[in-house]
Structures are given as structure tokens and as C-alpha cells.
Amino acid sequence: MSAKQKFVGRSVPRLEDRPLLTGQGRFAADISFPGQWTMRIVRSPVAHATVKSIDVLAALKLPGVHAIWTHQDVAQIPPIPFRLTGLKQLEPYRQPILAKDVVRYVGEPIAAIFAENAYVAEDAAELVELASEPLEATMLATEPPGSYGQKLNTEPGVLRKTYGDVDAVFRDAHSVVSLELSIGRHTGVPLETRGAIARHDEARDVLELHGAAKVPHWNRDTIAQMLGLKKESVQLYEGHVGGGFGIRGEIYPEDVLVCAAALKFRHPVKWIEDRREHLIAANHSREQHHRVKAAIDAQGRILAIDDEFFHDNGAYMRTHAATVPDLAAAMLPGPYRVPAYRATGHIRLTNKTPCGTYRAPGRYESTFVRERLLDAIAAKVGVDKVEIRRRNLIGKSAMPYTLGLDTLGTQIVYDSGDYAALLDKALKAARWDELQKQLGERRKNGERVGAGIAMFVEKSGLGPFDTVRAVIKPDGTVEVITGVASIGQGVETVIAQICADALGVDYTNIRVTHGQTDRIARGMGAFASRVTVMCGEATRLAATRLRACILEAAAELMQSRADALDIVNGEIVRRGGPGPSMPLAELARILPGSLSAEDTFESTHMVYPYGVHIATVRVDADTGNVAIERYVIAYDVGKAVNPKLVEGQIAGGLAQGVGGALLEEFRYDENGEPLSVTFADYLMPTAREVPDVSILVSEDAPSPLNPLGLKGAGEGGANPVGAVIASAIDDALQRPGLVTQLPVTPQRLKVILHDSASVTASVGLKQH
Amino acid sequence: MSKKIAITLTINGRDYAIAVESRRTLVDAIREDCGQTGTHIGCEHGVCGACTIIVDGEPIRSCLMFAVQANGKKIRTVEGLADGDKLHPMQQAFMDHHGLQCGFCTPGFLMLAVGALEREPDISDDELLDLLSSNLCRCTGYQNIIKAVHAAAKDMRKG
Numbered sequence: 034m035s036a037k038q039k040f041v042g043r044s045v046p047r048l049e050d051r052p053l054l055t056g057q058g059r060f061a062a063d064i065s066f067p068g069q070w071t072m073r074i075v076r077s078p079v080a081h082a083t084v085k086s087i088d089v090l091a092a093l094k095l096p097g098v099h100a101i102w103t104h105q106d107v108a109q110i111p112p113i114p115f116r117l118t119g120l121k122q123l124e125p126y127r128q129p130i131l132a133k134d135v136v137r138y139v140g141e142p143i144a145a146i147f148a149e150n151a152y153v154a155e156d157a158a159e160l161v162e163l164a165s166e167p168l169e170a171t172m173l174a175t176e177p178p179g180s181y182g183q184k185l186n187t188e189p190g191v192l193r194k195t196y197g198d199v200d201a202v203f204r205d206a207h208s209v210v211s212l213e214l215s216i217g218r219h220t221g222v223p224l225e226t227r228g229a230i231a232r233h234d235e236a237r238d239v240l241e242l243h244g245a246a247k248v249p250h251w252n253r254d255t256i257a258q259m260l261g262l263k264k265e266s267v268q269l270y271e272g273h274v275g276g277g278f279g280i281r282g283e284i285y286p287e288d289v290l291v292c293a294a295a296l297k298f299r300h301p302v303k304w305i306e307d308r309r310e311h312l313i314a315a316n317h318s319r320e321q322h323h324r325v326k327a328a329i330d331a332q333g334r335i336l337a338i339d340d341e342f343f344h345d346n347g348a349y350m351r352t353h354a355a356t357v358p359d360l361a362a363a364m365l366p367g368p369y370r371v372p373a374y375r376a377t378g379h380i381r382l383t384n385k386t387p388c389g390t391y392r393a394p395g396r397y398e399s400t401f402v403r404e405r406l407l408d409a410i411a412a413k414v415g416v417d418k419v420e421i422r423r424r425n426l427i428g429k430s431a432m433p434y435t436l437g438l439d440t441l442g443t444q445i446v447y448d449s450g451d452y453a454a455l456l457d458k459a460l461k462a463a464r465w466d467e468l469q470k471q472l473g474e475r476r477k478n479g480e481r482v483g484a485g486i487a488m489f490v491e492k493s494g495l496g497p498f499d500t501v502r503a504v505i506k507p508d509g510t511v512e513v514i515t516g517v518a519s520i521g522q523g524v525e526t527v528i529a530q531i532c533a534d535a536l537g538v539d540y541t542n543i544r545v546t547h548g549q550t551d552r553i554a555r556g557m558g559a560f561a562s563r564v565t566v567m568c569g570e571a572t573r574l575a576a577t578r579l580r581a582c583i584l585e586a587a588a589e590l591m592q593s594r595a596d597a598l599d600i601v602n603g604e605i606v607r608r609g610g611p612g613p614s615m616p617l618a619e620l621a622r623i624l625p626g627s628l629s630a631e632d633t634f635e636s637t638h639m640v641y642p643y644g645v646h647i648a649t650v651r652v653d654a655d656t657g658n659v660a661i662e663r664y665v666i667a668y669d670v671g672k673a674v675n676p677k678l679v680e681g682q683i684a685g686g687l688a689q690g691v692g693g694a695l696l697e698e699f700r701y702d703e704n705g706e707p708l709s710v711t712f713a714d715y716l717m718p719t720a721r722e723v724p725d726v727s728i729l730v731s732e733d734a735p736s737p738l739n740p741l742g743l744k745g746a747g748e749g750g751a752n753p754v755g756a757v758i759a760s761a762i763d764d765a766l767q768r769p770g771l772v773t774q775l776p777v778t779p780q781r782l783k784v785i786l787h788d789s790a791s792v793t794a795s796v797g798l799k800q801h
Numbered sequence: 802m803s804k805k806i807a808i809t810l811t812i813n814g815r816d817y818a819i820a821v822e823s824r825r826t827l828v829d830a831i832r833e834d835c836g837q838t839g840t841h842i843g844c845e846h847g848v849c850g851a852c853t854i855i856v857d858g859e860p861i862r863s864c865l866m867f868a869v870q871a872n873g874k875k876i877r878t879v880e881g882l883a884d885g886d887k888l889h890p891m892q893q894a895f896m897d898h899h900g901l902q903c904g905f906c907t908p909g910f911l912m913l914a915v916g917a918l919e920r921e922p923d924i925s926d927d928e929l930l931d932l933l934s935s936n937l938c939r940c941t942g943y944q945n946i947i948k949a950v951h952a953a954a955k956d957m958r959k960g
Contacts, residue, residue: 046896046897047896047899049904050895050896050901050904051888051896053901053903053904053907054879054883054888054892054895054896054901054904054907054911055839055879055880055882055883055888055892056837056838056839056840056878056879056880056882056908057839057880058839058904058905060838060841060905062832062838062841062842063832063838151829152822152824152825221939222939223903223905223939224841224843224849224851224903224905224906224937224938224939224940225841225843225903225905226843273903273904273905274903275841275903275904275905275906276902276903276905276939276940277903278939307845308843308844308845308846308849520903521902521903521904521905521940522902522903523902677899678899680899681899681902681940681941681945684941684942684944684945685902685939685940685941685942686942687942688939688941688942688943689939711844711846711848712844712846712848712849712937713846713848717937717939718943719933719934719935719936719937719943720930720933720934720943720946720947721930721931721934723942723943723944725944726942726944750942
């Protein structure tokens with residue numbers, strides 16, 4: 034056999050990098066059209082109020098202002114529909130694209146200014162006056178539901194997921210461990226703010242929206258529907274996207290407004306969000322409060338878990354509807370045997386920015402809850418936290434494991450995994466036993482150092498389909514056209530690697546086209562760690578089909594049988610020996626336009642990667658600072674197409690997880706005034722706070738649900754970080770169960786230490 | 802606020818004669834008036850560093866400077882780093898070490914690191930970490946950026 038190059042499994046350089054390194058990227062703000070107008074959104078300065086009037090006259094008089102819209106100008110446009118987990122009872126809580134009678138959060142769009150440039154538009158925004166009558170702001174999701182107006186209340190729905198006889202198990206259990214835990218409000222905050230540029234092409238009668246991301250086809254169909262257009266008359270174009278993380282690329286009011294304005298005014302309309310807007314207007318995420326209890330036997334084996342939680346979704350239900358609380362409830366059991374389970378999730382609305390998904394949505398939250406519970410069980414029965422996990426892990430022989438719960442329209446079946454083996458690998462990599470000794474010594478010397486561990490199951494590869502078309506271009510290069518999207522994670526490289534192996538060409542000769550709705554009829558986009566799994570397999574199928582088509586065509590020209598030919602490094606050759614060969618480019622020249630194949634991969638079940646994180650931290654009791662000294666991650670992704678990119682995903686997720694664990698939080702005052710509106714008060718980790726991390730990419734458990742065995746790698750870096758940092762802080766302070774709330778900011782940790790010190794002091798006094 | 806002032810921005814050795822309002826930020830002038838969109842805007846309040854460029858040899862935040870203040874100064878942006886098709890050692894090192902994902906913060910990090918290393922080629926590891934912690938990246942977790950800058954520093958000292 035000839036030396037055929039393989040690309041899958043190799044850390045080849047990214048195809049994406051060169052334009053991004055030389056300043057030739059095309060991000061949303063880089064796109065402009067002649068004659069364009071700038072849109073600026075006027076936002077509510079109050080958290081909850083009845084709108085009396087919106088005075089735009091002074092703003093309209095400003096030179097350079099073309100038009101201003103308030104609700105009545107867009108009253109015919111319906112609210113944005115749900116994309117996922119859209120329960121019927123949530124529909125009355127959808128957000129109007131401009132506020133009508135009531136404003137419900139600081140930042141809610143109340144008017145749209147169209148002006149000749151961004152400076153004038155911002156001047157005009159200052160002149161718009163909102164007259165309103167204040168209403169009481171609801172700021173706590175745990176309070177009993179109150180009125181939302183229009184005979185609705187602030188609890189639009191309660192999710193229930195259960196199996197087994199939970200009450201009976203609790204009645205008969207050896208003991209019960211209960212915890213009350215909170216996760217702070219934070220979100221993805223990509224470095225590129227949102228942007229949308231709409232333009233109506235009169236010649237083609239097509240409304241173009243540039244700056245699209247994540248789910249271009251769904252957004253195209255939805256915008257068309259909302260504006261009463263045929264979907265062929267709306268096309269979305271994705272350029273470079275400066276980070277996604279779940280929040281970027283959903284349809285927001287601003288996307289619909291630029292489209293409606295471009296149609297109405299017959300001018301291109303450009304909107305680029307500023308950072309303050311981003312922090313109060315783009316989706317928030319994560320804020321939940323859990324009351325959880327576990328029934329256990331004498332050895333600490335879990336018999337049942339019962340969790341009641343309150344999900345603070347902010348002021349409205351946006352495109353994700355019930356997705357985040359649904360995932361939190363469905364994924365809470367994780368890698369452990371939980372014979373009986375009940376989750377009751379209260380979806381609550383408050384007067385804060387509305388919510389959506391953020392990397393590992395629902396799982397960052399419920400992993401924190403579950404792993405805190407495991408640590409508490411360990412403390413209760415007096416075994417160490419590794420042993421308690423071992424006792425409860427689902428065994429390899431139980432795979433595939435049907436959990437008995439569903440989410441995102443699929444039944445949860447863990448497809449493959451050897452959780453105990455990965456735990457061993459992670460402990461070995463962290464030199465756990467030696468570490469325990471060292472930490473013990475250091476604590477004896479007065480240092481506050483400790484280690485934490487957390488385990489989790491992720492999900493990835495959400496279907497139901499992806500379609501790919503692979504084409505040989507006249508110059509012999511290959512174009513792969515797909516309906517997925519790139520948010521900076523390396524889609525082009527990974528898809529090219531898979532195509533290269535299936536076809537027999539070098540991956541650098543492959544161009545991957547994504548996020549262009551006029552290039553392929555349908556596509557699911559980039560979310561839920563689905564691209565490599567779904568688009569990857571669709572690419573393999575399409576490329577295999579294209580290969581057959583090429584060999585068939587070449588056989589005739591080369592006077593051979595198709596099965597006697599092969600494609601090696603872009604040349605069609607005879608198998609097993611010398612003989613005439615033909616470059617793909619030559620075949621493409623002879624048969625222009627005929628070398629093309631399309632295929633679809635369908636999947637009704639997700640695939641489930643899993644991982645272990647271990648962290649060592651040092652606490653400074655004087656400042657409340659938590660420094661992460663060491664970090665080890667073991668993550669099984671079935672098969673890594675490009676290990677370096679997988680590691681990159683994991684390291685990036687870790688940084689975001691650290692933000693949520695220690696720093697990032699959207700805070701509000703009691704009247705609903707947001708207090709985290711700049712990067713000086715919404716603190717994201719810098720190079721100083723993110724530790725160097727040892728990453729072990731494991732391939733023990735290929736997925737049986739696709740031939741390459743792929744599982745997605747996007748979210749395992751973030752998932753358990755809150756949990757493992759909490760566990761490590763407990764250990765550093767030798768106080769099991771101390772951390773019950775994220776983020777553990779220096780201020781919060783100092784308060785906990787101070788309060789618990791005074792409790793200890795007063796208990797001490799009584800004993801005397 | 803419509804009175805415009807005539808200035809000349811010298812970007813990567815080329816002069817751009819433009820007229821701007823006194824309140825126009827340097828980054829807006831570079832992007833909108835001079836068409837050099839490689840410099841990105843991430844926060845407009847001087848924290849994230851996505852708009853970092855080199856002005857008269859010093860890395861600065863171009864969102865915190867007015868265009869009129871840069872009149873006659875020598876400006877370098879990411880577009881001027883490579884020598885034709887040959888990448889600058891810093892760009893090459895970012896590629897080799899997977900120091901970028903979405904690439905939005907990348908021009909800012911490149912200019913920050915190049916500006917600092919040109920002034921202080923033997924900067925210590927700890928000072929370098931301090932320097933790099935002045936810009937934000939949301940994708941990489943920073944470790945590959947740090948590795949890339951260390952590798953490029955070695956290369957730049959050689960060259």
C-alpha cells in the first residue's frame with residue numbers, strides 16, 4: 034500500500050489562524066456597506082416600571098438623526114420564538130423587541146435610533162426621555178411567586194424529573210444529608226460584543242443579515258417568519274465570530290430591529306453593541322439556588338437524591354426557554370448510581386437581564402450541587418472524598434447506561450465510559466497520595482492549602498441531523514459545505530482533517546464553508562458540543578461518497594476498475610503498485626462540476642464524554658484570596674480528532690470555570706440597578722488567575738454511536754470547576770462543607786471566615 | 802460637535818490625512834477613517850486591551866486616546882507586523898502554540914507583547930506574566946499565549 038497520510042488524531046496547525054494573526058479577520062464590526070445607517074438602542078434605566086410615555090422629539094431634531102422607533106413602530110412584529118425546550122406555558126413571558134407598556138430590567142430596549150454614525154446616535158440616545166411609574170422590583174428567585182402583570186405570576190413553570198419511589202427510600206434510609214447551595218449569576222462574555230448588519234439587496238430581493246453566528250439557519254427561518262417573508266428572501270452570513278460560549282448568535286431584539294429597519298428605510302443598518310450594553314442586555318446565565326438532600330446507607334452509598342431548585346431566569350423567557358433548568362435537573366445524577374431521583378425546578382422571573390445558556394449550561398450548576406453533596410456524604414460517613422466517589426460510580430459493565438431521564442428531546446443513555454479507570458488516571462497524574470502528604474505537612478506549618486476533586490458526565494453531539502456537501506473544485510481543491518457554524522473553536526481544521534482521511538487528500542487543500550444560509554439548504558449550527566460529532570460524521574459520509582464518485586469517473590478514463598484505484602495525497606493511483614496516475618485537479622478539469630456528493634448523519638441520542646478535575650488551592654485568610662496552585666484535568670472524548678485543539682477547548686473552559694468559581698458575578702442593588710456594568714466591576718480571569726493545567730485527553734471509551742467514536746470536547750473544561758474549587762477551599766481550611774455559594778470572592782470568603790470565627794469563639798465561651 | 806480637525810495618522814509607515822471631531826477615539830479613526838480593521842474594540846474603557854497598538858514605540862490602548870492626540874505620531878498595528886508573506890516571530894509563535902482560538906483578542910496581545918519585547922528583550926518571566934495579565938482573552942485560558950510569547954521572545958532575541 035502507498036504511504037497514505039492520516040490527519041485524524043494529529044495536532045496539525047489550524048487552517049483558521051493566518052488571517053486572524055495578520056489583522057485580516059472579518060468580524061461583525063469590520064463589515065460596512067455604502068450608505069449605511071447606525072442603530073443605537075435606548076435602554077430602560079429602571080428595573081421595573083409602567084411606561085407612561087417615551088419622548089423622542091428632542092432626539093429627532095438632532096442633525097444626523099434619521100428616524101427613531103418605539104414599540105408602536107414595530108407592534109406588528111411578534112416576540113422572538115423559542116428555539117429549544119419551548120414549553121407552551123412559557124410563551125406569554127417572551128420579550129417584545131421594543132418594550133410596550135412595562136419595562137422589566139435595566140437594559141431593556143425601549144427605542145431604536147437610526148442615525149448617520151455611532152457618535153450622533155449616542156448623542157441622540159441621551160436625549161430620549163422615558164416617563165414611567167415605578168413598580169416594585171423582584172430581585173430574589175427564592176421568594177414566593179408574585180404578580181408579573183396580565184394575570185401572570187413570576188413562576189411560569191415548574192420542571193419535574195423523577196424516577197423511583199423517592200419518598201419511600203428517604204423514609205427507610207440509614208441517614209440523610211441535606212445542603213442549601215447557590216450558584217452566582219455570570220455568563221459567557223465573548224471578547225467581541227454582539228453585532229448585526231442588515232441590508233436589503235434590491236436586485237435579488239434578498240434581506241441579508243451579516244454578523245450571524247451559532248445557528249444561522251434557524252435564525253434565518255425565524256427572522257423570515259417574524260417579518261412575514263419567504264425564507265428564501267432572507268439570507269444570513271457568518272463572518273469571523275469573536276467567541277460564542279452559548280450566548281452569542283441566539284436571536285435577540287437587536288437582530289430583528291436591524292432587519293426590519295433595513296427593509297423599511299432601504300438603507301443598510303449596522304448595530305454594534307458596546308460593552309456596557311453587552312453586560313446588561315446579552316443573555317446572563319447560571320443563577321440557581323438548590324435545596325438538595327441525599328438518602329444514603331451506612332457506607333455512604335447513595336440511595337436517592339431529592340433536589341428542589343430555583344432558577345432565576347431574569348425578566349423574560351428568551352430563545353432557550355427552559356433549556357438551562359431542564360439540563361440542570363436531567364444531568365444532576367452524573368457518573369453515580371442514583372437508584373431513586375427527583376428534581377423539582379422552579380423557573381422564576383425577576384427584574385434582571387434575561388438568561389440563556391452558557392458553556393456547560395445547567396451542568397456547571399448541578400455538578401456543583403452533586404459534588405458538594407458527595408463531599409458532604411464523605412464527611413458524614415467518615416471516608417475520604419475519593420473513596421466515596423469510588424463507592425458510588427456507575428461501573429463499566431453497566432454501559433450503555435439508561436438513566437431514566439430525558440432532556441433536549443432525547444433520552445439520556447450514557448453511551449460508553451469507564452469512570453473508575455479515568456479516576457485512577459487522574460489521581461495518578463495528580464500524584465494524589467503524595468499530594469495529600471505534602472498538603473498535610475504544609476498545613477502543619479500554618480499554610481492554608483488543600484485539594485479538591487470532582488467528577489462529571491458531559492453531553493455532546495446533539496442531533497437530530499447534519500448535512501454536508503463535498504465538492505472538487507476546478508483547481509483540484511475540495512470544498513466542504515456545511516450548515517454548522519464556527520465560533521472560533523477550530524471547526525474548519527477539524528472538519529478538513531476528517532474529510533482529508535476519508536477522501537485521500539491533504540487537509541490544507543480543503544476549504545470548509547460554514548454559516549452561509551445560501552450555500553446549503555439546512556443546518557443545525559454550533560452548540561451543545563455537537564459540531565465535531567454531527568458534522569464530523571456527516572463529512573466522513575459525504576467524503577466517502579465523493580471518493581466513490583471520483584473513482585468511478587476516473588476508472589473509465591484510466592481504463593481500470595474503480596475498486597482497483599485509490600486516492601493518495603490528492604492523486605488517483607492504482608492500488609498496490611506503480612502505473613499511471615492522475616491528479617484530482619486534472620479529473621476536475623475534464624469533468625467540471627460533476628464531482629460532488631452530499632450526505633446526512635442523523636442521530637437521536639447524544640454522546641456522553643466524562644471527566645475528572647483535581648485542584649490544589651492556597652487561601653490567604655487576610656485578603657480572602659484563593660490562588661490555584663495546580664490543576665489536573667482528565668477528560669475522555671472517545672476519539673480526539675486534533676488533540677491540541679481538544680486541549681485548547683479544555684484549557685479555555687477551565688478559565689471560564691475559574692471565573693464563575695472565584696470572580697465573575699452580576700450583582701444588583703435591591704432596586705434592580707445593575708452593579709457589574711464594566712470590566713472593572715465584572716471581573717474576568719487574567720493570565721495571573723488562570724493556572725497552568727495538566728490535561729490528559731483520554732480515548733478509553735469511543736462512542737458506539739458514530740464510527741470514529743467521537744464525543745464533543747467543548748464543555749468539559751468548564752463543567753466541574755466551581756465544584757472542585759469549593760472542595761479544595763474546604764480542604765485548605767479543614768472545614769468540610771464550608772463553601773455553599775459561588776463565586777467565592779475574596780469579600781465573601783472573608784465574611785465566611787469572620788462569621789465562622791465568631792461562632793467558634795462564642796461556642797468556646799459557652800463551654801467555659 | 803461637528804467641527805472637524807485635519808490630522809495625519811502615520812500607520813505602518815503610510816500617511817492617512819483625515820478630518821475628525823476632537824472627541825473621536827484613535828481606534829475609531831484607525832478602523833473607520835483609515836480602514837485598518839485589524840485593531841479590535843472590546844470594551845472602550847481601557848480594560849480588555851483588544852485595541853492595543855504601538856504608538857511611538859509604546860503599547861497603548863487606542864480606545865483611551867483621541868485621534869487628534871496621535872497626530873504626527875508613528876502608529877503600528879497588527880497589519881504591519883508580517884514582512885510580506887513571512888509572519889513576525891510573534892505571529893508564528895501564536896500559530897505554533899495554538900495561542901489563539903476566535904482570534905478577536907489576538908491583535909491586541911500581539912502588539913502588547915511585541916511592543917514590550919522590543920523595549921525590553923530580556924524581560925523576566927514574572928514581568929512578562931504581569932504584562933500579559935493586562936489584556937483579556939476569553940477562549941484560550943492564557944497558557945498557550947504565555948508559551949507563545951516565551952518562544953517568540955527567544956526568537957526575537959536571536960534575530
